[in-house]
Amino acid sequence: MSVPDSRFDQLISALKEHNFRLTPQRVELVRLIAVSEGHPSASQLHAKIKRKFPTMSHATVYKTLSLLKEINQVLEIDLRDDSHYDGNRPDPHPHLICVNCNKIIDGELLIDQQSIQRMEQESGYKILRPQISFYGLCPDCKEEN
Amino acid sequence: MSVPDSRFDQLISALKEHNFRLTPQRVELVRLIAVSEGHPSASQLHAKIKRKFPTMSHATVYKTLSLLKEINQVLEIDLRDDSHYDGNRPDPHPHLICVNCNKIIDGELLIDQQSIQRMEQESGYKILRPQISFYGLCPDCKEEN
DNA sequence: AATATAATCAATAATGATTATCAATAAAGA
DNA sequence: TCTTTATTGATAATCATTATTGATTATATT
Numbered sequence: 230m231s232v233p234d235s236r237f238d239q240l241i242s243a244l245k246e247h248n249f250r251l252t253p254q255r256v257e258l259v260r261l262i263a264v265s266e267g268h269p270s271a272s273q274l275h276a277k278i279k280r281k282f283p284t285m286s287h288a289t290v291y292k293t294l295s296l297l298k299e300i301n302q303v304l305e306i307d308l309r310d311d312s313h314y315d316g317n318r319p320d321p322h323p324h325l326i327c328v329n330c331n332k333i334i335d336g337e338l339l340i341d342q343q344s345i346q347r348m349e350q351e352s353g354y355k356i357l358r359p360q361i362s363f364y365g366l367c368p369d370c371k372e373e374n
Numbered sequence: 375m376s377v378p379d380s381r382f383d384q385l386i387s388a389l390k391e392h393n394f395r396l397t398p399q400r401v402e403l404v405r406l407i408a409v410s411e412g413h414p415s416a417s418q419l420h421a422k423i424k425r426k427f428p429t430m431s432h433a434t435v436y437k438t439l440s441l442l443k444e445i446n447q448v449l450e451i452d453l454r455d456d457s458h459y460d461g462n463r464p465d466p467h468p469h470l471i472c473v474n475c476n477k478i479i480d481g482e483l484l485i486d487q488q489s490i491q492r493m494e495q496e497s498g499y500k501i502l503r504p505q506i507s508f509y510g511l512c513p514d515c516k517e518e519n
Numbered sequence: 520a521a522t523a524t525a526a527t528c529a530a531t532a533a534t535g536a537t538t539a540t541c542a543a544t545a546a547a548g549a
Numbered sequence: 550t551c552t553t554t555a556t557t558g559a560t561a562a563t564c565a566t567t568a569t570t571g572a573t574t575a576t577a578t579t
Binding site: 249250252254255284285286287288289292309310 | 554555556557558559560565566
């Protein structure tokens with residue numbers, strides 16, 4: 230009870246809370262997300278899940294990721310050719326994205342909650358999902374110049 | 375001299391500085407960007423520029439926008455189906471994007487330069503272009519629930 | 520001016536991630 | 550077990566963006 234749930238359990242609970250059905254495909258995708266390191270793309274997740282569910286289609290992966298995104302359990306990292314997902318840290322945080330090799334890592338940046346509230350008040354928007362991307366050069370690609 | 379250049383002049387100067395040629399098509403696109411209000415998409419800019427240059431192709435618009443993006447004169451706002459551009463405020467600032475009607479407005483958020491430098495040091499990345507998007511509901515769409 | 524070189528343009532086709540459709544299937548609760 | 554209805558999966562469609570290529574234009578050099 231006082232022990233924090235595993236990431237897997239958190240995700241499953243979130244799906245239940247929102248009355249989404251727990252299909253085997255979903256459970257497996259959630260498992261993959263929970264154990265994933267880094268920031269896999271939809272295609273990469275699809276490739277992995279096909280080992281257990283050879284008939285799994287792209288559309289299903291996309292739909293499940295959309296669900297999880299909507300209930301704020303995964304962050305989407307919009308790249309031009311290929312969205313990636315962060316399933317281990319649902320809290321808003323920035324990503325550093327290499328414009329040369331596309332490597333993505335988590336960034337640490339204190340996001341002032343008060344500033345966000347002020348922005349909501351001034352704009353009248355209800356903010357649902359922050360997406361903070363810093364495009365630049367990773368250490369390796371920085372040297373290649 | 376002490377009077378700040380117009381946005382148009384700034385953009386033209388930036389292109390010159392980087393030794394990009396000033397073709398009539400580019401000058402016109404820059405003009406459209408300088409006078410644009412809001413956050414036009416590549417298609418919208420293309421539609422406008424076709425009035426003066428009926429043969430202008432999409433590719434040329436994209437290439438010119440890419441140039442301007444690289445020299446940090448326009449911010450790209452990556453939406454899934456359709457990138458939009460902010461050509462009037464090249465300084466990093468957030469955008470509020472309605473997930474329902476796609477309306478985009480500028481946000482005001484003080485981005486602590488020190489935090490960014492710290493993030494660069496910790497990660498080893500060289501940050502070139504921040505992109506900060508807050509997805510949510512605009513005032514109109516907020517009510518429709 | 521004339522020529523050589525390089526940049527840019529425009530038209531077309533190709534790419535490829537994402538989404539729509541819809542019949543078949545299966546989860547969840549009675 | 551039965552019923553309801555969300556979900557799945559196969560297929561095809563969409564559509565922004567990019568690649569390609571040959572023609573055109575600007576720039577530099579003589």
